[in-house]
Amino acid sequence: MREHLSLAGNDLHVRGLPPRDNPPNGIPPGDNPAPNNPNPPGDFGPLSVGPDASEGFGNTHVMYPVGSEPPGVQAWSGWPIGWATPNGSPGWMGQISGLVDLVFACLDLNSSVLATMPPYEVRDDQRQPPLPWMTNPEPLVYNAWTDFAKELFWCYQAVGEVFIVATARYADTGFPMRFMVANPAFVSVEQVGGVSRYSILGTDVTADLLHIKYASWPGDPHGHGPLEVAGARILAAEALTRYATQLALAGGIPWAVLKYPRRASRSQMAQMQADWIAARRSAMGAPAVLADGVELEVTATSPKDMALAELQKFSESRICILLGVPPFLMGLPSGGDSLTYANVSSLFDYHWRASLRPKAADVMANLSGWLLPRGTDVELDRDEYVKPGLLERSQAYDILVRIGAMTANEVRAEERIGAPLPTPAAPAALTVVPTPEEASA
Numbered sequence: 001m002r003e004h005l006s007l008a009g010n011d012l013h014v015r016g017l018p019p020r021d022n023p024p025n026g027i028p029p030g031d032n033p034a035p036n037n038p039n040p041p042g043d044f045g046p047l048s049v050g051p052d053a054s055e056g057f058g059n060t061h062v063m064y065p066v067g068s069e070p071p072g073v074q075a076w077s078g079w080p081i082g083w084a085t086p087n088g089s090p091g092w093m094g095q096i097s098g099l100v101d102l103v104f105a106c107l108d109l110n111s112s113v114l115a116t117m118p119p120y121e122v123r124d125d126q127r128q129p130p131l132p133w134m135t136n137p138e139p140l141v142y143n144a145w146t147d148f149a150k151e152l153f154w155c156y157q158a159v160g161e162v163f164i165v166a167t168a169r170y171a172d173t174g175f176p177m178r179f180m181v182a183n184p185a186f187v188s189v190e191q192v193g194g195v196s197r198y199s200i201l202g203t204d205v206t207a208d209l210l211h212i213k214y215a216s217w218p219g220d221p222h223g224h225g226p227l228e229v230a231g232a233r234i235l236a237a238e239a240l241t242r243y244a245t246q247l248a249l250a251g252g253i254p255w256a257v258l259k260y261p262r263r264a265s266r267s268q269m270a271q272m273q274a275d276w277i278a279a280r281r282s283a284m285g286a287p288a289v290l291a292d293g294v295e296l297e298v299t300a301t302s303p304k305d306m307a308l309a310e311l312q313k314f315s316e317s318r319i320c321i322l323l324g325v326p327p328f329l330m331g332l333p334s335g336g337d338s339l340t341y342a343n344v345s346s347l348f349d350y351h352w353r354a355s356l357r358p359k360a361a362d363v364m365a366n367l368s369g370w371l372l373p374r375g376t377d378v379e380l381d382r383d384e385y386v387k388p389g390l391l392e393r394s395q396a397y398d399i400l401v402r403i404g405a406m407t408a409n410e411v412r413a414e415e416r417i418g419a420p421l422p423t424p425a426a427p428a429a430l431t432v433v434p435t436p437e438e439a440s441a
Helices: 092-097 101-115 145-158 231-249 266-283 309-322 341-345 347-371 390-402 408-415 436-440
Strands: 004-007 010-013 119-123 126-128 161-169 176-182 187-192 195-200 209-213 256-259 295-298 376-380
Touching: 101 145, 101 309, 101 347, 145 161, 145 176, 145 347, 161 347, 176 347, 195 209, 209 347, 231 309, 256 266, 347 376, 390 408
Parallel strands: none
Antiparallel strands: 004 010, 119 126, 119 376, 161 176, 161 209, 187 195, 256 295
16 A cells, blocks of 8 residues: 655655556556456456556545545544544644643743744854844744744654755855755655655755754664654553543542432432531531431542542653653652752753753754854854843842953843943043243253
């Protein structure tokens, strides 16, 4: 069976069977009759599944016509109630949207934080004026740099690789002037003589494509992300989430049961339950009174235990760690002692140092080598995410001004405090009037 993708009316065959002129079993397609078919093959036409098969009964392109989109995934008659149908969206986005919400939250946090860090150019340790693509790398596709950067880091983490295509180049230097992120589902990679070749919808784009891998090894044409090894954790978290949902829909587990020694009708049971609730509301903390042999039996298993909440939190915490997000930021237990204000305030710095900075350094280093000449780098400004409070910054500015490393106007510009202070005028030169003795001499 051939895998078939369609985008904007163009057919893309990602992988397929050997050519029709070289069948693997020596039997050409179209000459093999259907099994247990009493009619000769000519009655229904040849059973062909090749790329040039025409439409019609017994003569279709595998399961759907070539010119149409693949049909959405639907449950057939007899589909088990507990089974969920896969998401019908093509490509990696359809796979991500079918995962637990925690995966989306972690990917969104990392990519959103990195996308809001403005890029800047550095040459010889000196910050340079911004280039046009640092504002918007492709105005026909994006509204701002943040749109591009969020797609970039989302693909980098979720898929394990990101493909960036140059859409325009500078005439003098040949470096990319505009570029965009390509959907990984429509990029085909193959090794030719040890060199990776890239094509999109059958068009070779190797000369204009940058391939950034999250993790890989020699000879592997694709990158691999953390979600590839999180399969068991994600399945466990998804199953526990579905179980907790079904438990809640079923009414949960009562914390106690009223036991009556004799048979009772439904109306009598409802009346006993209502009497118990009314008595507890009016008792104001006084002990309850059970008459006529009624006993209150507290269930040994609580709803929290029945929902397997601790196991669910553990699975979700491991997913957070795989994606480089401190579990505390997702509302999950940190696994250690209770956090104080001091280490909560440094949690963002830890998130940057342990997770975001390695990702940003890898991606921006690849972009620098593709977009800029040697010796020039592009980096992300992390200050808005990890900078300390105003009091701590003021103390640092005071030291820097006193040692002459900064001026008051530079501090105002850094903190965006109004217009710069006026430069004090130089003192007027003093005129020395000589005495009569000095004048006569």
